[in-house]
Amino acid sequence: MEQVVNGAVLCSIYVLFSLGLSLTWGILDKLNLAHGAVMMSAAFFAYLITEHWDAPLAVLFAVGICGAGLLTLVFDVIVLGQISRSASGKQHNELRTLIAGIGVNAILVTIAQRHTIDSPFGIGHLDSHIYVLGGAKISVLQIWIIVLAIALCIIIAVWTERSQFGRGLRAIAHDAEIAELMGIRTRMSSAVLMFVSGALAGLAGMLLVMYLGALTPESGDSLLLKGFAIIILGAVGSIWGTLLGSAILAAAETIVVVQTSGTWVEAIAFGIILIVILVRPQGIFARGTGERV
Amino acid sequence: MNLWYSEHLTLIWQTLIAIPLALSVQIALRSGLFSFASIGFYGIGGYAVGILTLHGWPPMVALLLVCTASVLIGYVISSAVVHLRGLYLGMVTFAFDLILTVVATNGGELTGGALGLIGIPIGVSTLGLVIATCLVLALAHRTERYAVGRSIAGMEASDQLAVSVGVDVRKQKRLIFALSAGLGALSGSLFALAFGTMQPTTAGFSLVILALTMAIIGGTAAWPGAVIGAAIITWLPTFTSYVGSYQNLVYGVVLVAVVMYAPDGILGLLSWIKSKVKNLSGQAFRPPSSDLKGRDVVSEQR
Numbered sequence: 403m404e405q406v407v408n409g410a411v412l413c414s415i416y417v418l419f420s421l422g423l424s425l426t427w428g429i430l431d432k433l434n435l436a437h438g439a440v441m442m443s444a445a446f447f448a449y450l451i452t453e454h455w456d457a458p459l460a461v462l463f464a465v466g467i468c469g470a471g472l473l474t475l476v477f478d479v480i481v482l483g484q485i486s487r488s489a490s491g492k493q494h495n496e497l498r499t500l501i502a503g504i505g506v507n508a509i510l511v512t513i514a515q516r517h518t519i520d521s522p523f524g525i526g527h528l529d530s531h532i533y534v535l536g537g538a539k540i541s542v543l544q545i546w547i548i549v550l551a552i553a554l555c556i557i558i559a560v561w562t563e564r565s566q567f568g569r570g571l572r573a574i575a576h577d578a579e580i581a582e583l584m585g586i587r588t589r590m591s592s593a594v595l596m597f598v599s600g601a602l603a604g605l606a607g608m609l610l611v612m613y614l615g616a617l618t619p620e621s622g623d624s625l626l627l628k629g630f631a632i633i634i635l636g637a638v639g640s641i642w643g644t645l646l647g648s649a650i651l652a653a654a655e656t657i658v659v660v661q662t663s664g665t666w667v668e669a670i671a672f673g674i675i676l677i678v679i680l681v682r683p684q685g686i687f688a689r690g691t692g693e694r695v
Numbered sequence: 696m697n698l699w700y701s702e703h704l705t706l707i708w709q710t711l712i713a714i715p716l717a718l719s720v721q722i723a724l725r726s727g728l729f730s731f732a733s734i735g736f737y738g739i740g741g742y743a744v745g746i747l748t749l750h751g752w753p754p755m756v757a758l759l760l761v762c763t764a765s766v767l768i769g770y771v772i773s774s775a776v777v778h779l780r781g782l783y784l785g786m787v788t789f790a791f792d793l794i795l796t797v798v799a800t801n802g803g804e805l806t807g808g809a810l811g812l813i814g815i816p817i818g819v820s821t822l823g824l825v826i827a828t829c830l831v832l833a834l835a836h837r838t839e840r841y842a843v844g845r846s847i848a849g850m851e852a853s854d855q856l857a858v859s860v861g862v863d864v865r866k867q868k869r870l871i872f873a874l875s876a877g878l879g880a881l882s883g884s885l886f887a888l889a890f891g892t893m894q895p896t897t898a899g900f901s902l903v904i905l906a907l908t909m910a911i912i913g914g915t916a917a918w919p920g921a922v923i924g925a926a927i928i929t930w931l932p933t934f935t936s937y938v939g940s941y942q943n944l945v946y947g948v949v950l951v952a953v954v955m956y957a958p959d960g961i962l963g964l965l966s967w968i969k970s971k972v973k974n975l976s977g978q979a980f981r982p983p984s985s986d987l988k989g990r991d992v993v994s995e996q997r
Contacts, residue, residue, distance in 0.1 A: 433782055481951060481954075481955055484955045484956070485954065485955060488958065494958070496782065497724070497729055498954040498958055500729070500782065500785065501907065501911055501950060501954045502950070502951050502954045502955070504904055504907065504950065505946075505947045505948070505949075505950030505951035505954070506947065506951060507947070508904055508943050508944070508946055508947030508950070509944055509947035509948060509951070511943070512941060512942075512943040512944040512947065513944065515943075516941060516944075623900055627789070627790070627793065630786055631790075634783075634786075666797065666801065668793070668797050669794055669797040669798075671790075672790035672791075672793050672794040672797070673790075673794065675786055675787060675790035676787060676790050676791065676794070679779065679783050679786065679787045680775055680776070680787070
C-alpha cells in the first residue's frame with residue numbers, strides 16, 4: 403500500500419514535469435532539452451534565497467516557479483528567436499534548437515555545481531505531518547503533490563481545449579504561418595506557453611526538492627530523459643497521454659525498486675524510449691498517423 | 696620541443712583520440728543523421744578491447760576485431776533506426792548510450808561494475824595514434840569527394856532531393872551509420888589502450904555533449920572541422936586554466952553562441968572570411984558561408 407502512495411507521488415512529479423515539455427514540443431515544435439536543468443534551477447534559486455534569508459515557503463515557491471518560467475522564456479526569446487530568424491532549413495533549425503538546449507543545460511548545471519561544490523542542496527521546510535489512510539502512511543506534502551498534479555492537468559486541459567487562447571494554440575500547432583494570418587498573436591501565445599512550461603517544471607522542481615529533501619545539480623538530466631520517455635509513450639502534445647505515460651513509468655519503476663536492488667531503475671526509461679520508438683513511433687496512445695517520423 | 700612534447704603528451708594523445716570521435720558525430724550530422732550512437736560504440740569499443748587485452752589478447756588484434764565488429768553491428772542496428780526523423784533518432788541513440796552505461800555498471804566481474812576496468816595494458820604509441828588518425832582522416836576525406844561525397848551533400852540538403860536524383864538514401868545512411876559506429880569504437884579502443892582505464896561514466900552524458908561540441912564548434916561541412924573542434928576542446932582547459940572547474944560552463948556558452956551566430960562553426964567562419972577577402976580584392980560576389988553548402992549541391996547536380 404505504501405508503494406502505491408510512492409508510485410502515485412512519483413507519477414504526479416513526472417506529470418508536472420512532462421506537461422510543459424510535451425506542450426511546447428507538440429504545439430510550438432520546440433523540444434527544450436534544457437527543461438531538466440530549468441526544473442533543477444527552480445530549486446536552486448530557492449536554495450540561494452534560503453542561504454541568506456529564512457524565507458516563508460510561499461516566497462520560495464513564487465521565486466522558484468517564476469524563476470523557472472522566466473528562464474525558459476528568456477531562452478526562447480533570445481536563443482530560439484535568433485535561430486528561427488536565420489534563414490536555414492527547418493531540419494537544420496530543429497537540430498540547432500536541440501543543441502542550444504544542450505548548451506543551456508550545461509550552463510545551468512555547471513553554475514549550480516560550482517555554487518554547491520558538487521553536493522546535493524535542499525531548501526529545508528521538511529514536513530512531518532503524517533496521516534494513516536487505509537493502512538498507508540501519507541504525508542501532507544505527498545497529498546499536496548498528488549492534488550496539484552491532478553488540478554493542473556485539468557486546468558491545462560481546459561485552458562488548451564476550451565479557451566480562446568487554447569484555440570489559438572491549436573491553430574499554431576497546425577500551421578503557425580496560417581494562424582498568424584488569421585490574426586492570432588503567435589509570438590505572444592508562444593511566449594505565454596513557454597513561460598507556463600517553465601513554471602510547471604519549476605513547480606515540479608520545488609515539490610521534488612521538498613519531497614526528497616535535496617537535489618543534485620545533475621538531477622534534471624535523468625528526469626529529462628524520463629520526460630521524453632513519458633511523452634513518446636503518450637503521444638506528443640497530449641495531456642492525458644502524458645498522464646498515462648507518467649503512470650506507466652512510475653508504476654514500472656516502483657515495481658523494479660521493490661523487486662530488485664534498484665540499480666536497474668535508470669534503464670527503464672531508456673528501455674521504454676528504445677522500444678516505443680522502434681515499434682510504434684507515433685506513441686502508444688496516438689490517434690493520427692506517425693507523420694512526425 | 697622535446698620538453699614541450701613530454702609535458703603535453705597526455706593532451707596530444709587525447710587530441711588524437713578525440714579526432715575519430717568528433718568525426719564519427721560529424722559524419723552522421725553531415726548526412727542528416729542526428730545520431731549519438733557512436734558514443735555508445737565508444738563505450739563498447741573501450742570495454743571490449745579492455746576486456747580482451749586483460750584476457751591476454753594482443754592489443755592490435757583486439758582493436759581490429761572490435762572495430763570490424765562494431766561496423767558490422769552498426770550496420771545491422773542501422774536497419775531499424777535510419778528511417779527515424781531527426782529528433783527521434785537522436786533520442787533513441789541517446790537512450791542506447793545511457794542503457795549501455797547502466798549495463799556496464801551492472802556488468803559484475805566482466806566490466807568491473809561502477810569502478811570500471813583498471814590496469815588495461817597500454818598498447819599504443821604516439822606514432823600508432825598518428826597513423827590511426829591519418830587513416831581515419833583519409834577515409835573521411837574519401838566520404839567528401841566522388842559520388843559518395845556528392846550523395847551525402849545531397850542528403851544533408853534534403854532527403855527528397857537526393858532521392859529525386861537517384862541516390863539510394865537508405866543504403867547510404869546505413870553505411871554512414873556503420874562507419875560512424877566504427878569510428879566511435881576506434882576512438883574508444885584507442886582511449887582504453889592509451890590510458891588503461893574504462894569507467895561506465897566515460898561514455899555517458901558528458902561525452903555526448905563533448906563530442907557534439909567538437910563537431911559543432913569546428914563545423915560539420917568538412918573533416919577539418921572535426922580536427923579543429925577536437926583540438927580546441929582538448930586544449931581549451933590548458934589555455935584557460937583560471938576557468939578551471941567552470942569548463943563545462945564555457946562549453947555551454949560556446950555551444951549556444953555557435954548555434955546562434957555561426958551555425959557552420961569555425962569552418963564556416965573561415966570560408967566566410969575567405970569570401971570577404973576575395974570580395975575585397977574585386978572578385979565576383981559570393982554568398983556568406985551558410986548558403987555555400989546548398990549552392991555547391993545545386994551546382995554539382997547541374
